[in-house]
Amino acid sequence: MRRTILLPVAGLAAAVLGACSSPEQVQDNPDVPTAGVRFINAVPDTGGSNGIDFRWVDKVENNAHYAISFRNNIATTGGAQPSPLQVEYKATQAGSRHFKVFLDDTLTSVAQVALKDSTVTIEANHRYTFLLWGNARGGATPMKLTMIDETYDPGTQVGLRVINATGAAIDVRQYVATTTVPTAASWPSVPAMTVSSYVNVAPARINFNIQPAGGGTALFADALALIGQAQGTSANGCTVGTDCDAIPGTLAAGSNVTAIVFPRSVAGSKAPQSSTFAVPAIAFVWDKRPPRAPGT
Numbered sequence: 001m002r003r004t005i006l007l008p009v010a011g012l013a014a015a016v017l018g019a020c021s022s023p024e025q026v027q028d029n030p031d032v033p034t035a036g037v038r039f040i041n042a043v044p045d046t047g048g049s050n051g052i053d054f055r056w057v058d059k060v061e062n063n064a065h066y067a068i069s070f071r072n073n074i075a076t077t078g079g080a081q082p083s084p085l086q087v088e089y090k091a092t093q094a095g096s097r098h099f100k101v102f103l104d105d106t107l108t109s110v111a112q113v114a115l116k117d118s119t120v121t122i123e124a125n126h127r128y129t130f131l132l133w134g135n136a137r138g139g140a141t142p143m144k145l146t147m148i149d150e151t152y153d154p155g156t157q158v159g160l161r162v163i164n165a166t167g168a169a170i171d172v173r174q175y176v177a178t179t180t181v182p183t184a185a186s187w188p189s190v191p192a193m194t195v196s197s198y199v200n201v202a203p204a205r206i207n208f209n210i211q212p213a214g215g216g217t218a219l220f221a222d223a224l225a226l227i228g229q230a231q232g233t234s235a236n237g238c239t240v241g242t243d244c245d246a247i248p249g250t251l252a253a254g255s256n257v258t259a260i261v262f263p264r265s266v267a268g269s270k271a272p273q274s275s276t277f278a279v280p281a282i283a284f285v286w287d288k289r290p291p292r293a294p295g296t
Contacts, residue, residue: 041072131165160174171188171211203252
């Protein structure tokens, strides 16, 4: 609980307040229970001129996810780690919450279109992923919104998971980057539009290989997952042995990392139509930070 003490003001203000004013006024500002919420746009066939907005509409909060483009603006960091720049956990007040998902556009007639209007219960100190995926035009994979409570704990290892946002099943292999692609899939035949279970691995640099279900030519070049940094390592600016915070990734024990396999955009739709979007793509996000060292 934070407390703000407002002292009496001398002079004119004191005269206005008069003799009945108390020597001090106490204003209580309670610590509001919050959770972290992020929004992922995996819809390949719609979007306003700027993408999609996810907004809480029951109270004013500075946590809207606005102008989120298809695939959340993937960028490559560290030479080989594709990561969506528009995926960010934002503080959200806990409780029963009302939200809407809109098209983001400069035209009012388009921007007022709500793709989703619903309520959810947000639990304090949790992290949530809101994943909008599937086709807005219907078909075999109609658009849906999935809410994921990110509570998995890998202990002293690293948790790895796959989200298959494409319309076909895939085989996924994870392997240490200094080794070769294994024969057996780590996640065989991950169905279209599903979230796999986590697999725990020892901290290391991890590559992901994505093939059609049953095997075949890889959908794209193998990708290096988010590396991160272990706690107290010199690589993240610390003196070795100190208790600086870790950076979530496959080198930091206690992290969870997800590989999202996005579909190609639908030709002729409002989704981006450049050559980059004419093929499927992979991107990595962290789901859980490593815990702080005891006493820090």
